[in-house]
Amino acid sequence: MADTAATADSSTTNDSDHDSGGLRRRDVLGIPANVAAVSAAGVGGLVVLYPLISQMAPSADVLAASTTDVDLSSIEAGQGITAVFRKQPLFVRKLTPKEIAEADAVPLSELRDPETLEERTKEGRKEWLITMGVCTHLGCVPLGITSEQNRGDYGGYFCPCHGSQYDTAARIRKGPAPKNLVVPDYKFDTDTKITVG
Template identity: 55%
Template sequence: MTEETVKEKTEPTRRDFLYLTASAIGAVGTAYFAWPFLDSMNPASDILAQSSIDVDLAPIPAGTAITVVWRGKPIFVRHRTPEEITAAQQVPLSELMDPEPDKERVKKGHDQWLVVIGICTHLGCIPTGNKPTQTRGKYGGWECPCHGSLYDTSGRVRRGPAPANLAVPPYAFVTATSIRIGTSEAAHG
């Protein structure tokens, strides 16, 4: 910084206004110039286009789940048996680590379909249990191979170290046997 500061003796003048305008125009231009570069790091159009997928439920037998990929993440779509639904609905909330009733984790009238993001809420491993032959743990849902967290038939955590239930992605039923993951609005067509 310089020692001497030159002070304008006069009040704000037309010249000051001109300089301020010029500086403001320059600053605004620089900010606008930065935007295309920053925006170029956001997801590209083809990646955005993948942000919703349609899943056909018809081929999934009761008692098993399939894994589909949505935004690079595994999504478990599980066709629950009546016994599994009953088990999920009847467990008292007081027994849950992350209390949440089963009816809030499925769509109304579609109790047999459970859709969750298949990533353990502990440290990001993929739990096993989609097929009846895989280890499901004593709560009949999923078991995480990394640190032994257990989930029930509603995808809720029943034994740690995982702190939270498997997350439910936004999805909606397109028809009785197909869903669209990535949008929570009822789809048209």
């Protein structure tokens, strides 16, 4: 009988059930099944999330409207043009040496929103002033992009809605507007072309 118990005991501890680390065969076979289940759940999650995330990407027409190219070749000193950037007016003005000197002569202590002309233009291109054509008071479009329009007391821009006046660097000098005209992000692609946005 003792021999039968020893035989039964040895049959339960068969080498085929254990590897050298003490794991049973079913434990070893269960690891890949767990990994496969987790991987399948992860892939399934990605399949479900991808359409939700991709629909948040901007459409082609929105991407096209996010930048504006402006040709500078026809703008003469002392003049400017109005372009459109993100459905708002964009002022592109070429300053004269006199307008640059007037802007540089203003002490920053006199300004409500102190910025130098250098801070509002690109390095080496001080004559090009690019700003949004929207008054920072209530959003009217100021006059003064061309020399034939009213440029106010400071030679820059004049807002006809409530009388805000900006100097030749488009900095607020008089009236209710709290801030200077906004300078958007832009870069020079060539000497005669900029991309805004």
